[in-house]
Amino acid sequence: MKPSKEQQLWMYEHMLISRYFEESIETIYMEGKTPAFNMAKGPIPGEMHLSNGQEPCAVGVCAHLTPSDVVTSTHRPHHVAIAKGVDLDRMTAEIFGKKTGLSGGRGGHMHIFDAAVNFSCSGIIAQGMGPAVGAALSRQMQNKDGVAVAFLGEGAANQGAFHETLNLAAVWKLPVVFVIEDNAWGISVSKSSSTAIERNDQRAAAYGMPGHFIPGNDPLAVFEVAGQAIERARRGEGPSLIEIETYRLAGHFMGDAEGYRPEGEKDALFAKDPIPKLRAHLEAQHGWTSSDDAALVARCHARVDAAIAFARESAFPAPEEALEKVFV
Amino acid sequence: MTVATKERKLTIARAMAEAIAQEMRIDDKVFVMGEDVGPLGGVFGNTRGLHDEFGSLRVRDTPISETAFMGAAVGAASDGMRPIVELMFVDFFGVCFDAIYNLMAKNTYFSGGETPVPVVLMTSTGGGYSDAGQHSQCLHATFAHLPGMKVVAPSNAYDAKGLMTAAIRDNNPVIFMFHKALQGMGWLGTEKDAIVHVPEEAYEVPIGKAAIVREGSDVTLVGITSGVHHSLKAARTLAERGISAEVLDLRSLVPLDRDTVLASVRKTGRLIVVDEDYQSYGMSAEIISSVVEQGVVLKAAPQRVAYPDIPIPFTPVMEQWALPNADKIIAAFEKMTNG
Numbered sequence: 216m217k218p219s220k221e222q223q224l225w226m227y228e229h230m231l232i233s234r235y236f237e238e239s240i241e242t243i244y245m246e247g248k249t250p251a252f253n254m255a256k257g258p259i260p261g262e263m264h265l266s267n268g269q270e271p272c273a274v275g276v277c278a279h280l281t282p283s284d285v286v287t288s289t290h291r292p293h294h295v296a297i298a299k300g301v302d303l304d305r306m307t308a309e310i311f312g313k314k315t316g317l318s319g320g321r322g323g324h325m326h327i328f329d330a331a332v333n334f335s336c337s338g339i340i341a342q343g344m345g346p347a348v349g350a351a352l353s354r355q356m357q358n359k360d361g362v363a364v365a366f367l368g369e370g371a372a373n374q375g376a377f378h379e380t381l382n383l384a385a386v387w388k389l390p391v392v393f394v395i396e397d398n399a400w401g402i403s404v405s406k407s408s409s410t411a412i413e414r415n416d417q418r419a420a421a422y423g424m425p426g427h428f429i430p431g432n433d434p435l436a437v438f439e440v441a442g443q444a445i446e447r448a449r450r451g452e453g454p455s456l457i458e459i460e461t462y463r464l465a466g467h468f469m470g471d472a473e474g475y476r477p478e479g480e481k482d483a484l485f486a487k488d489p490i491p492k493l494r495a496h497l498e499a500q501h502g503w504t505s506s507d508d509a510a511l512v513a514r515c516h517a518r519v520d521a522a523i524a525f526a527r528e529s530a531f532p533a534p535e536e537a538l539e540k541v542f543v
Numbered sequence: 544m545t546v547a548t549k550e551r552k553l554t555i556a557r558a559m560a561e562a563i564a565q566e567m568r569i570d571d572k573v574f575v576m577g578e579d580v581g582p583l584g585g586v587f588g589n590t591r592g593l594h595d596e597f598g599s600l601r602v603r604d605t606p607i608s609e610t611a612f613m614g615a616a617v618g619a620a621s622d623g624m625r626p627i628v629e630l631m632f633v634d635f636f637g638v639c640f641d642a643i644y645n646l647m648a649k650n651t652y653f654s655g656g657e658t659p660v661p662v663v664l665m666t667s668t669g670g671g672y673s674d675a676g677q678h679s680q681c682l683h684a685t686f687a688h689l690p691g692m693k694v695v696a697p698s699n700a701y702d703a704k705g706l707m708t709a710a711i712r713d714n715n716p717v718i719f720m721f722h723k724a725l726q727g728m729g730w731l732g733t734e735k736d737a738i739v740h741v742p743e744e745a746y747e748v749p750i751g752k753a754a755i756v757r758e759g760s761d762v763t764l765v766g767i768t769s770g771v772h773h774s775l776k777a778a779r780t781l782a783e784r785g786i787s788a789e790v791l792d793l794r795s796l797v798p799l800d801r802d803t804v805l806a807s808v809r810k811t812g813r814l815i816v817v818d819e820d821y822q823s824y825g826m827s828a829e830i831i832s833s834v835v836e837q838g839v840v841l842k843a844a845p846q847r848v849a850y851p852d853i854p855i856p857f858t859p860v861m862e863q864w865a866l867p868n869a870d871k872i873i874a875a876f877e878k879m880t881n882g
């Protein structure tokens with residue numbers, strides 16, 4: 216299942232949007248946080264986990280999904296949300312804590328919910344997996360179309376929830392796909408020092424489901440493998456587990472000094488940045504020109520700039536709205 | 544002048560690390576495990592330097608597997624070790640609470656006292672920096688409610704060191720809750736009053752003993768961690784108006800030093816409890832009922848300034864509005880005296 220030119224361009228476009236979105240958030244996040252870095256300050260307070268470099272995971276998988284398919288993501292959700300089609304204006308406003316945000320400012324960057332496209336995320340490691348399995352169960356019980364995809368980090372594969380949900384999904388043959396974004400780090404702790412096996416796709420065997428490993432942070436390869444797994448789920452043949460080698464080009468969160476990285480690691484990762492690689496592929500295979508590229512980049516930037524302007528211009532909620540929506 | 548040069552002020556983070564290091568030097572059964580506690584020194588700085596001194600066998604980075612390492616702490620403790628285990632944010636207790644409240648808290652009792660569980664569980668609490676409701680809760684009362692665990696929570700570095708030393712030497716499980724805003728990590732803002740003189744030598748602050756951090760005669764303000772600092776600020780403002788507020792720092796919720804609270808309220812006749820934890824079914828209710836059931840004669844109905852019963856919102860306009868602060872304490876006092 217190779218991506219068509221159109222699908223490749225869709226992936227490229229969403230990678231560009233996602234990267235420029237993160238770069239913009241990164242700049243704005245620092246407003247009010249210099250010279251003294253204090254998380255509480257500036258237009259975007261709180262923790263901020265950026266997804267720079269991990270775009271291939273999001274686009275390669277979400278290229279196969281429709282709005283009615285369910286996605287759960289993690290504390291590092293922006294790239295997946297963008298690829299899943301979450302309303303960018305309202306997501307940005309949520310990250311700014313504005314009234315026009317998806318949750319009226321209650322959730323923020325780690326709690327992005329967009330019911331219109333069946334997207335949600337959570338800041339507790341591996342805890343998006345159960346809800347994805349539950350959504351798949353609901354589809355199966357209601358005889359309704361659609362699959363669920365749970366995104367998680369490689370660090371999350373060591374949580375109890377990972378093992379319990381894999382077994383449950385397999386024993387009930389649910390239409391769900393588990394996607395591990397392996398960026399080699401859980402904060403300062405490396406995958407190799409925390410995980411008993413080299414590759415988490417091997418764990419699929421223990422739960423009687425297919426496991427796939429995708430090296431090279433390559434969106435085209437992710438597209439192929441994810442397509443097979445999602446089709447399998449749609450056919451009612453049960454869950455799959457995919458581990459994608461990806462790169463965290465940013466710190467764990469904003470403010471991370473990254474002293475734990477081996478010397479030169481960051482430079483090596485930047486040299487393998489998936490965005491220029493995909494651009495080079497488009498040029499070589501599909502006659503993509505520099506003027507095509509300039510036009511697309513300009514369009515993507517304009518889209519993000521508009522979302523940020525929307526967020527900045529939106530009003531804050533009234534403080535007392537904090538008391539609303541606890542129950543409906 | 545000589546006094547000033549002798550002052551060695553530490554943050555709570557440094558004081559915790561120092562207490563742990565001193566106990567690790569004299570007792571090779573003491574070890575530390577948790578996420579990012581090794582070379583990084585803990586996300587909140589409280590294990591800084593330990594990995595350098597004691598190495599990776601005694602200062603262990605764990606996988607993100609709280610269920611496993613919390614249970615392991617129980618088993619290691621019952622087999623002669625003295626684990627100090629970190630739960631990075633208290634909000635994550637959900638994935639490992641069985642090991643905490645069904646094992647750590649009950650094994651001593653169920654074994655008729657034969658199998659003690661000398662674990663220190665240290666965990667960060669508190670909000671105020673827009674991290675939303677999965678990373679900002681206090682949850683003191685959730686732990687204090689369930690019998691079998693001691694619960695301590697310092698408001699300053701002196702108490703942090705002494706309570707940590709006492710916790711490590713205690714043969715019972717001790718939940719050591721440190722508030723992020725008091726930790727002295729610049730990136731979380733810094734409550735300057737939490738950074739105080741800390742003696743070099745090891746010492747214990749007794750678990751279960753409240754401190755009178757400011758004496759007064761008109762009203763008793765009772766708090767823990769951040770609530771103590773809000774109370775001290777309110778007391779300073781009230782003093783300018785000629786009102787004398789006594790401020791109590793509970794320091795421990797289990798055991799709870801009811802005697803000190805009762806003595807103070809008997810003297811002042813007024814009680815305000817300040818708590819960043821959720822209002823209902825919590826510390827404020829416990830303190831007020833402890834006073835009321837003793838028949839202490841009060842000049843006004845007791846008040847509480849606590850976190851409303853809502854998940855903690857992200858947006859700063861909502862979060863800051865919901866948090867306790869000195870102004871709310873003063874408003875509560877005015878209500879008591881005008882009403």
Ligand SMILES: Cc1ncc(C[n+]2csc(CCOP(=O)(O)OP(=O)(O)O)c2C)c(N)n1
Binds near residue numbers: 290
């Ligand atoms: C249950 C739980 N434990 C610990 C944390 C703290 N924490 C947040 S992100 C993180 C690392 C996660 O690593 P990984 O799953 O690989 O995702 P990545 O950050 O690399 O995207 C940790 C330990 C948490 N949020 N939830």
Ligand SMILES: [Mg+2]
Binds near residue numbers: 370400
């Ligand atoms: Mg990771």
